[in-house]
Amino acid sequence: MKINHDFIRKSSFQKDLYRWRNQRSILGYARNRFNWHVLPRIYFAPAYPNHMDIELSSRCNLKCPMCFREHREIPNQNSMSFDLFKRIIGEIEGKVYSIKFTGRGEPVMHRGFSKFMDHLKGKSFGEVAMITNGQLLSEDKMQSMIDCAMDTVSFSIDGLKEDYERIRAPGKYEDIIERVAYFHAMRNRAGAKKPIIRIQSVMINETEQREFLNIWEPISDDIFFLHFKNYSADAPNIQKRKYACPMPVQRLMVHWNGTVPMCINDEYEDAVMGDLNSQTVVDIWRGETFRQARKTHMRGERTLAFKNCAKCPLTREGHGDG
Ligand code: SF4
Numbered sequence: 001m002k003i004n005h006d007f008i009r010k011s012s013f014q015k016d017l018y019r020w021r022n023q024r025s026i027l028g029y030a031r032n033r034f035n036w037h038v039l040p041r042i043y044f045a046p047a048y049p050n051h052m053d054i055e056l057s058s059r060c061n062l063k064c065p066m067c068f069r070e071h072r073e074i075p076n077q078n079s080m081s082f083d084l085f086k087r088i089i090g091e092i093e094g095k096v097y098s099i100k101f102t103g104r105g106e107p108v109m110h111r112g113f114s115k116f117m118d119h120l121k122g123k124s125f126g127e128v129a130m131i132t133n134g135q136l137l138s139e140d141k142m143q144s145m146i147d148c149a150m151d152t153v154s155f156s157i158d159g160l161k162e163d164y165e166r167i168r169a170p171g172k173y174e175d176i177i178e179r180v181a182y183f184h185a186m187r188n189r190a191g192a193k194k195p196i197i198r199i200q201s202v203m204i205n206e207t208e209q210r211e212f213l214n215i216w217e218p219i220s221d222d223i224f225f226l227h228f229k230n231y232s233a234d235a236p237n238i239q240k241r242k243y244a245c246p247m248p249v250q251r252l253m254v255h256w257n258g259t260v261p262m263c264i265n266d267e268y269e270d271a272v273m274g275d276l277n278s279q280t281v282v283d284i285w286r287g288e289t290f291r292q293a294r295k296t297h298m299r300g301e302r303t304l305a306f307k308n309c310a311k312c313p314l315t316r317e318g319h320g321d322g
Contacts, residue, residue, distance in 0.1 A: 008203070008225045015221050022193050024151070028126045032097045040246035043298050048095040049285055051251040053264050054088065055103025056080050056110040058256050062133055064158075064167050066202075068267055068313075069104065075268075079110045080256040082119075084276065088254065089123060091281050098127035103255065104267050108136045117144035127151045130195075134179055135171050142183050146192050154198040154224075155180055157216070160208055177215060184219040198222040237310075238317040242300035245315065248293055252285055260284050262293060262308060270307035 009016075023029040035050050057079040063070060092099070101107040107130055110116065120128060129152040130145070145153060157180075158164055161173040168176075184197055197220040201212060209225065216223055247263040254260050254276055255269070262271040271293065274284030284290060296302055302309035309315070 008227075009222070019196055019222060022196070024126055028097065032126055035097075036250055040244075040249050043244055043249055043294065045249040045285065045290075045294060047286070048092065048282060049250065049252040050096070051098045051100070052088075052092060052096050052281070053100050053102050053251060053253040054080070054085075055105065055253070055255045056085075056101050056107040056113065056116065058103065058105040059109045060105045061109060061136055062106070062168055062171070066167070072268065074104050076257070077105070078256055079112075082112060082115065084258055085116055086119060088276060088281065089119065094124045096281070097125070098129065099125055100128075101130040102264070103253070105256075106133055106136065108132055108141060113141050114144035117141075117148040117150070120148040120150075129154070131156065131200075133168060133171070134176055135168075137179060137183065139182075139186075142186055145195055146187055146190055149192075150195040152198055152222075153183075153195040154200050155220075156201075157199050158202045159204050160211060160215075163202075163204070177219070180216075181219040196221045198224065200224040200226055203227055235313070235316065239303045239310065239312070240315055240317060241303060243302070243315060244294075244297040244300065245302060245309065245312075248290065248297060252281065262306065265312050265314060266306075266308040268308070271309075 020026070032050055035046060039046060058074050058077045059079070060067075060069065107113065128148070128150045130150065131154045134155045134157075155176070156168075157176060158167045164173045164176070165171065180197065180199070187195065187197075199216045199220045199222070201224070203225045204212065213223065245263070247265075251263070252260060252273075253264045253266070258276040259269055259272055260274045260276060261267075261269045262273055273290045273293065274287060276284070279287070293306070296305045304310075
């Protein structure tokens with residue numbers, strides 16, 4: 001089961017080369033890829049996570065039918081405080097290779113988004129990235145992403161016009177094309193090579209893919225098609241049993257309020273590893289709760305011990321394998 005390979009990349013060779021040449025450090029990137037792919041094979045957790053996912057806001061402006069939020073509401077929705085954000089960045093800068101703004105909500109829903117991006121200027125990370133539906137991305141927010149030298153922004157664009165407007169309602173396809181094109185032109189006008197603009201879509205058929213590429217290739221740098229994952233609570237849920245998930249040795253997720261769940265797929269905090277209001281990242285990552293959780297994974301008992309793993313859509317048989 002290829003938990004980190006659940007997509008097909010469609011960008012041209014020139015664009016692949018462009019992305020490689022614009023890594024902050026080719027050596028750092030190569031080291032990170034080694035840690036990411038090789039350390040999980042021996043189930044070894046390095047001193048700090050390779051990567052951190054930061055939820056700026058758990059609110060979302062959309063109600064996409066395939067999202068887990070549509071099956072069960074997220075309790076207690078809010079946005080991260082600037083103090084907590086500064087404390088996290090202060091601890092992990094130079095230690096954690098990459099950070100990504102993602103989670104259960106839309107990062108741009110955070111009212112202080114531009115201030116948070118300003119705080120990242122000059123900070124030493126190998127990569128800073130974000131996933132967004134793009135619909136609320138205003139000019140000042142785009143500018144703050146360019147100014148802080150964000151490396152990658154991934155726009156979730158599902159399919160062509162009809163699918164998009166059904167899935168991402170009330171968003172309009174022409175509007176999101178125009179917004180991404182505006183951002184692309186704005187970045188180029190500023191003479192900035194970043195953020196790399198990545199377009200990600202659910203998998204569509206070959207004919208639709210060609211049409212999709214014609215629209216998006218001229219205004220982006222990278223295009224992914226993601227294999228479908230059924231997040232529905234009613235989906236067939238046959239879990240691979242003797243399986244140690246790589247996530248607990250690769251990355252750490254923090255929710256807006258400082259709670260650290262086991263992984264990005266523990267949306268309802270069924271397995272809490274710690275709280276960044278009273279602990280540090282390294283306390284939690286190296287702490288007893290996480291260590292015991294990893295041992296449970298290594299014994300192949302994750303589905304018996306953890307509710308989140310027992311229903312994980314990434315590790316259901318037949319889902320996400322491509
Ligand atoms: S819920 Fe469990 S199996 Fe799924 S990604 Fe998280 S740790 Fe891995």
